[in-house]
Amino acid sequence: MNLTEVKELYDKYVLATYTRQDLCLVKGSGVRVEDSEGKTYLDFFPGWAVSGTGHRHPRVVRRVTEQLEKILHVSNNFYNDLQGLLAKKIIDHAFPGRVFFANSGAEANEGAIKLARRYGNPGRYEIITMEKSFHGRTLATLTATGQDKIKEGFAPLPEGFKHVPFNDIDAFTSAITKKTVAVIIEPIQGEGGINVPDEKYMHELSGLCREKDILLIVDEVQTCMGRTGEMFAYKHFGIEPDAMTLAKSLGGGLPIGAVVVNEKHAGVLPPGSHASTFGGSPIVCAAALGVFEAIEEEGLLENTVRMGEYLVARLNELAGRLGVIKKIKGKGLMIGVELDVEDASSVADECMKSGLLINCTQKNILRIMPPITVTKEHIDEAVEKLSRALEKI
Numbered sequence: 348m349n350l351t352e353v354k355e356l357y358d359k360y361v362l363a364t365y366t367r368q369d370l371c372l373v374k375g376s377g378v379r380v381e382d383s384e385g386k387t388y389l390d391f392f393p394g395w396a397v398s399g400t401g402h403r404h405p406r407v408v409r410r411v412t413e414q415l416e417k418i419l420h421v422s423n424n425f426y427n428d429l430q431g432l433l434a435k436k437i438i439d440h441a442f443p444g445r446v447f448f449a450n451s452g453a454e455a456n457e458g459a460i461k462l463a464r465r466y467g468n469p470g471r472y473e474i475i476t477m478e479k480s481f482h483g484r485t486l487a488t489l490t491a492t493g494q495d496k497i498k499e500g501f502a503p504l505p506e507g508f509k510h511v512p513f514n515d516i517d518a519f520t521s522a523i524t525k526k527t528v529a530v531i532i533e534p535i536q537g538e539g540g541i542n543v544p545d546e547k548y549m550h551e552l553s554g555l556c557r558e559k560d561i562l563l564i565v566d567e568v569q570t571c572m573g574r575t576g577e578m579f580a581y582k583h584f585g586i587e588p589d590a591m592t593l594a595k596s597l598g599g600g601l602p603i604g605a606v607v608v609n610e611k612h613a614g615v616l617p618p619g620s621h622a623s624t625f626g627g628s629p630i631v632c633a634a635a636l637g638v639f640e641a642i643e644e645e646g647l648l649e650n651t652v653r654m655g656e657y658l659v660a661r662l663n664e665l666a667g668r669l670g671v672i673k674k675i676k677g678k679g680l681m682i683g684v685e686l687d688v689e690d691a692s693s694v695a696d697e698c699m700k701s702g703l704l705i706n707c708t709q710k711n712i713l714r715i716m717p718p719i720t721v722t723k724e725h726i727d728e729a730v731e732k733l734s735r736a737l738e739k740i
């Protein structure tokens with residue numbers, strides 16, 4: 348099918364909740380994808396970081412293919428032979444605790460919200476979140492999200508959420524009341540424009556949470572699985588959360604989410620208190636085990652640090668040459684390029700035309716998050732295309 352035929356079907360039959368680019372992707376391998384017309388692209392924004400280890404990583408494909416021959420789904424009133432292995436893998440890289448498996452980021456956050464509510468019950472139910480945060484599109488997670496536009500028309504919203512400015516410890520401190528039970532924070536804000544908080548802020552926030560028995564929940568849905576150069580981004584700040592949520596890259600392209608709860612709070616959600624029919628099925632666990640294997644066996648955290656530095660250096664060159672770049676921010680391969688223009692979406696469009704996929708968020712911030720398998724050659728090629736797109740504005 349060509350793009351016109353594909354679009355006709357969407358126009359008739361698919362609910363129009365998305366603004367889509369004129370692009371139908373039909374193949375992907377590593378850092379490259381191909382569209383329905385046979386044109387190839389460098390994918391520096393692979394599915395909002397879902398294909399974080401690249402499209403169809405061979406280790407993910409091998410594990411999933413093996414599992415396809417065995418069984419696809421096992422319900423959670425039985426055991427399967429992969430869920431425990433994956434939970435152990437996550438815990439080994441995080442902190443002592445337990446894992447609940449869900450199917451998406453919103454669902455993982457929904458689970459974390461239920462954890463907090465159940466922990467505070469009765470009496471404490473308020474959850475503090477950050478302005479410009481993003482936590483998902485279910486009723487509770489869109490309420491947790493600190494952006495008004497995604498709440499429009501959905502009132503009445505669940506009670507008990509409060510937003511404070513990100514990276515502002517005084518604002519957080521004054522928002523705490525006797526009813527506060529948890530804070531949910533992205534260790535680096537993604538949709539909000541790649542905002543990296545100060546280490547001091549994260550320390551103080553964590554200290555306050557300990558002192559006042561407030562659950563510190565980090566939303567690692569976008570930052571997890573090596574994206575920032577650490578397996579999980581909270582590690583950059585020398586803190587340890589009570590719970591964290593994962594999704595996006597965890598499944599290497601397949602839908603899986605997770606709530607990771609530390610040992611102290613692992614009993615808050617007892618049998619019968621939370622569930623998911625699809626959660627932790629062997630096929631997605633196989634994929635996630637393949638992602639861990641890739642990161643561990645192929646030194647992808649080191650690669651992320653080195654390639655992140657290289658990409659930032661190349662972007663700094665561009666900034667020196669072209670006046671339009673205001674600021675380059677981020678960590679590892681989670682990078683934001685703030686432009687001195689009102690609307691930078693035309694730059695992303697121009698890049699797409701020349702065969703480079705990137706994203707534009709918060710109107711004037713280009714978001715660049717290539718697969719963590721990326722090489723210098725890919726980066727050089729991408730920077731060349733980006734440079735030409737920037738010259739046009």
Ligand SMILES: *Cc1c(COP(=O)(O)O)cnc(C)c1O
Pocket residue numbers: 395451452453454456481482483484533537538566567568569594595
């Ligand atoms: C994408 C995202 C979510 C929502 O994940 P879905 O899988 O789309 O439900 C939640 N939190 C953060 C930080 C995200 O980037």
